[in-house]
Amino acid sequence: MLAAQNLLDPNVPIHEQLFQLLRNEIRDGLWAAADGFPGEQELAERYGVSVITSRKVLDRLGAEGLVDRGRGRRPRVTHSPAPAARPAADTPHPFLYEILSAGTAPAPAEACDTFGVPHGASLWQLKRLRRLHGRPHSVTHNVQPLAIGARHDAAMLARRPMSQIFASEGVTLGKLRRRIGVALAPVDVAGPLGVSVHDACLLYSMTLLDLGGAPVEWLRIYVHPAESTPTETFDLQTFTWKGAAP
Numbered sequence: 001m002l003a004a005q006n007l008l009d010p011n012v013p014i015h016e017q018l019f020q021l022l023r024n025e026i027r028d029g030l031w032a033a034a035d036g037f038p039g040e041q042e043l044a045e046r047y048g049v050s051v052i053t054s055r056k057v058l059d060r061l062g063a064e065g066l067v068d069r070g071r072g073r074r075p076r077v078t079h080s081p082a083p084a085a086r087p088a089a090d091t092p093h094p095f096l097y098e099i100l101s102a103g104t105a106p107a108p109a110e111a112c113d114t115f116g117v118p119h120g121a122s123l124w125q126l127k128r129l130r131r132l133h134g135r136p137h138s139v140t141h142n143v144q145p146l147a148i149g150a151r152h153d154a155a156m157l158a159r160r161p162m163s164q165i166f167a168s169e170g171v172t173l174g175k176l177r178r179r180i181g182v183a184l185a186p187v188d189v190a191g192p193l194g195v196s197v198h199d200a201c202l203l204y205s206m207t208l209l210d211l212g213g214a215p216v217e218w219l220r221i222y223v224h225p226a227e228s229t230p231t232e233t234f235d236l237q238t239f240t241w242k243g244a245a246p
Contacts, residue, residue, distance in 0.1 A: 009187075009196050015053045017187055018043075019060050020197050024186045026066045029081040029109025033120025036074035037067050081109030081119060095130040095137065099158055100192060102126045104146060111143040111218040114207050124149025126157060129192040137227060139189045141220040148216060162217065174211040180204055189222045199225045 009017060031037060038046060043054035058075060061067045066079045107123040115123065126142040126149070142149075142162055148171070156165050166173060183203040190197045202223040208216045233242050 009190060012197055014049055015056045017197055018047055018049065018053070019057045020184070021187045022057065022061060023064070023066060026061070026077055026079050027081060029112065029119040030106045031077045031120065032081070032109065033106065033118065034077070037077050039074055083113050095132055095161070097158055097160075098129040098131070098192070100127040100129055100139070100188070102154075102157065104149075107143050107218075108141075108220070110205065110220075114143075114215045114218040115145060122146075126152075127188070128157075136193045136224055138221050138223045139192055141222075143218040143220075144216065162219075166216070171216060172211055173208050173216065174213065175209045177207045177209070178204060179206075183222070185222060185225075193222070193224050195225060201225055202227070202229060 025031060040051050040054045040058060043049070043057065044051045047054070058067065058069060062069050062075075066077065067075045068078045069075045103125065104122050105125055106120050107117075107125060109119045111123060112119050112121050117123070124144045124146050126140075128140050128142075129136060130138045130140060151169065152165055156168070160168075163173065181203045182200050185193060185195050185197055185199050185201050187197055189201070190199065193201075195201075202225075204219075204221040204223070206217075206219040206221070208219065210216050235242065
């Protein structure tokens with residue numbers, strides 16, 4: 001969880017940033033395995049805000065149907081993430097990488113669905129800022145089974161695309177599925193990209209499969225709003241889409 005100093009946009013009220021953070025975590029299924037959700041006092045202490053601020057946040061979460069605030073008990077998450085749809089393929093850019101976080105943590109619901117584990121299960125995760133020509137381009141969020149993620153070399157994570165890391169470890173990839181959408185930048189993405197939590201980013205959700213069709217990695221990429229939207233072409237002979245890499 002983030003502390004108050006990590007709610008990074010000084011132009012957005014703290015209660016709005018905290019609301020966005022918790023809403024994204026709930027929608028991602030990060031609280032699916034929790035017994036309860038923090039109450040007013042616990043939220044206030046955890047993020048260094050006032051009880052008035054935490055109450056306002058919980059009221060908004062309740063109004064959106066994400067939590068139930070019954071009297072005399074801890075708030076309860078009522079939102080259940082929908083099963084993920086499957087995403088199509090691409091090639092890498094010459095990025096420079098900055099590791100934002102790495103390790104085992106509760107994974108987003110879509111990633112859990114990909115690997116066939118319960119929502120809220122812990123998986124190996126990596127978040128990196130990618131720079132292109134010196135500017136922040138995107139933030140990537142890689143999720144893998146612990147048996148795969150735990151063997152990566154830290155030095156390689158700091159400078160190589162994951163496809164090259166897989167190749168060096170003898171992991172052969174067979175297919176990549178991709179879905180493209182738009183989403184507001186979460187707090188931990190907005191900060192590294194230098195944008196507001198109100199800025200919409202192009203969002204890629206991908207699943208990488210091995211030659212046998214088993215999932216090796218789930219990947220989410222938030223692209224800086226200033227980056228141009230890639231043009232894709234639909235082939236009327238093969239009925240397939242082709243386009244630029246994210």
